[in-house]
Amino acid sequence: MPNRKTGRSAKDRLLDAAERLFAKRGYHGVSIRDITEAAGVDVAMVSYHFGSKRALLTAVFERRAEEINVERLERLEATRRGRGRLDLEQVVNSFMEPLFERMARGGRGWKSYFALLAQVNNSPEFAVLMTRNFDPVVHKFIEALQSALPDADPRDVYWGYHFLTGALTLTFAETGRLDRLSGQLCRSTDSDGVRARFAPFMAAGFAAVARRRVGEAAAAPRRARR
Amino acid sequence: MPNRKTGRSAKDRLLDAAERLFAKRGYHGVSIRDITEAAGVDVAMVSYHFGSKRALLTAVFERRAEEINVERLERLEATRRGRGRLDLEQVVNSFMEPLFERMARGGRGWKSYFALLAQVNNSPEFAVLMTRNFDPVVHKFIEALQSALPDADPRDVYWGYHFLTGALTLTFAETGRLDRLSGQLCRSTDSDGVRARFAPFMAAGFAAVARRRVGEAAAAPRRARR
DNA sequence: GTCTATAGGAGGATAGAC
DNA sequence: GTCTATCCTCCTATAGAC
Numbered sequence: 001m002p003n004r005k006t007g008r009s010a011k012d013r014l015l016d017a018a019e020r021l022f023a024k025r026g027y028h029g030v031s032i033r034d035i036t037e038a039a040g041v042d043v044a045m046v047s048y049h050f051g052s053k054r055a056l057l058t059a060v061f062e063r064r065a066e067e068i069n070v071e072r073l074e075r076l077e078a079t080r081r082g083r084g085r086l087d088l089e090q091v092v093n094s095f096m097e098p099l100f101e102r103m104a105r106g107g108r109g110w111k112s113y114f115a116l117l118a119q120v121n122n123s124p125e126f127a128v129l130m131t132r133n134f135d136p137v138v139h140k141f142i143e144a145l146q147s148a149l150p151d152a153d154p155r156d157v158y159w160g161y162h163f164l165t166g167a168l169t170l171t172f173a174e175t176g177r178l179d180r181l182s183g184q185l186c187r188s189t190d191s192d193g194v195r196a197r198f199a200p201f202m203a204a205g206f207a208a209v210a211r212r213r214v215g216e217a218a219a220a221p222r223r224a225r226r
Numbered sequence: 227m228p229n230r231k232t233g234r235s236a237k238d239r240l241l242d243a244a245e246r247l248f249a250k251r252g253y254h255g256v257s258i259r260d261i262t263e264a265a266g267v268d269v270a271m272v273s274y275h276f277g278s279k280r281a282l283l284t285a286v287f288e289r290r291a292e293e294i295n296v297e298r299l300e301r302l303e304a305t306r307r308g309r310g311r312l313d314l315e316q317v318v319n320s321f322m323e324p325l326f327e328r329m330a331r332g333g334r335g336w337k338s339y340f341a342l343l344a345q346v347n348n349s350p351e352f353a354v355l356m357t358r359n360f361d362p363v364v365h366k367f368i369e370a371l372q373s374a375l376p377d378a379d380p381r382d383v384y385w386g387y388h389f390l391t392g393a394l395t396l397t398f399a400e401t402g403r404l405d406r407l408s409g410q411l412c413r414s415t416d417s418d419g420v421r422a423r424f425a426p427f428m429a430a431g432f433a434a435v436a437r438r439r440v441g442e443a444a445a446a447p448r449r450a451r452r
Numbered sequence: 453g454t455c456t457a458t459a460g461g462a463g464g465a466t467a468g469a470c
Numbered sequence: 471g472t473c474t475a476t477c478c479t480c481c482t483a484t485a486g487a488c
Binding site: 257258259269270272273278279 | 480481482483484
């Protein structure tokens with residue numbers, strides 16, 4: 001039954017509250033009682049709507065994943081419609097832009113979601129959620145990166161993607177560390193600041209490792225092509 | 227009193243067990259009982275030796291931080307002794323090499339420590355531990371990066387460092403995601419593989435953002451110098 | 453330094469009334 | 471769909487014997 005004031009159902013309010021609290025203190029750092037109190041619903045509602053605390057986490061995680069996946073693919077397809085070889089920086093941009101856009105204008109729910117994602121991505125216990133929800137689309141991006149870097153060893157592309165996603169998730173973790181470190185010169189919340197730097201940084205990184213033919217003898221002559 | 231078999235004191239065994247378990251399941255995902263059982267000591271020992279569970283985490287975190295800091299500074303000083311301007315890739319290398327070396331040859335304790343570091347770095351609740359234990363040395367690295375990139379806007383350097391540390395921590399999280407993603411083509415445990423790619427990737431990224439004078443008009447002509 | 457025992461509460465989950 | 475009441479496990483922390 002929707003709440004009179006907010007118009008949101010108990011189930012949605014549970015998802016919202018869980019998202020916010022899991023993001024701030026982690027899955028184990030939050031109790032069902034914390035969540036239901038914040039959501040203004042009864043403790044038994046988690047059991048009723050989701051079955052368990054763990055299933056609630058899964059539901060929180062899945063809720064926004066599909067929207068990201070869909071837009072990532074749309075943007076990737078759009079870059080393909082350009083002429084000629086895929087542009088590396090454009091591929092990176094179509095991967096990150098759906099996130100940055102929601103970070104900047106998606107409201108608090110999306111911000112919490114990304115902070116949660118950062119924790120999940122860095123935790124062995126929960127990383128399987130990343131695999132299940134995002135890897136199908138990530139594989140398409142890896143392919144696109146490979147097309148944009150036809151001479152690169154596939155392992156270089158995987159490692160580059162790994163570096164990229166690490167940088168991306170820390171950016172969204174909103175831990176405030178960059179702010180403290182830079183004496184407030186940089187703000188984690190400055191989405192334009194990240195936007196301007198992220199894709200150029202990563203594209204240049206990919207290009208640099210692709211040039212080194214790792215795995216071949218270090219002193220071997222570079223390929224003539226390129 | 228040291229254990230007869232291992233020769234390690236109860237306090238050390240508590241630190242070891244806590245490190246391993248915190249790394250795997252997070253601070254809140256582990257109980258004092260889990261830790262003392264794994265360490266083979268009595269539950270009351272955490273209180274006796276550390277005072278509280280939280281203080282045990284702090285002790286675990288601090289134990290290895292200083293060793294990293296010392297070696298990072300030593301390596302940084304060594305690169306300064308070279309002639310001329312600081313080399314960007316060498317600066318990056320002196321920052322990461324102490325980690326990679328221990329990842330490859332430091333044993334399970336160090337591996338756990340790095341995985342814990344990954345979780346701490348991405349959690350708003352604990353990120354203050356990073357600030358307290360690592361930022362003094364990180365500031366010196368930021369300065370060094372700035373010297374290696376004299377034309378760069380300081381904000382570019384901070385953001386670049388942020389991307390670098392994000393990539394670094396995910397690499398050490400050992401979540402197994404890269405392995406699954408690449409169909410076991412890449413292994414998170416392949417320290418030579420990371421080593422060969424990390425510094426070139428990051429150095430190229432830094433150089434690329436430094437070239438774009440963010441904050442100035444996008445269409446402004448590039449500086450003549452460089 | 454180490455262990456027993458226990459305080460005192462918070463944890464996830466659910467049966468059953470409404 | 472929602473709430474009350476409760477089960478029973480697990481938690482952190484400590485007092486006090488040895």
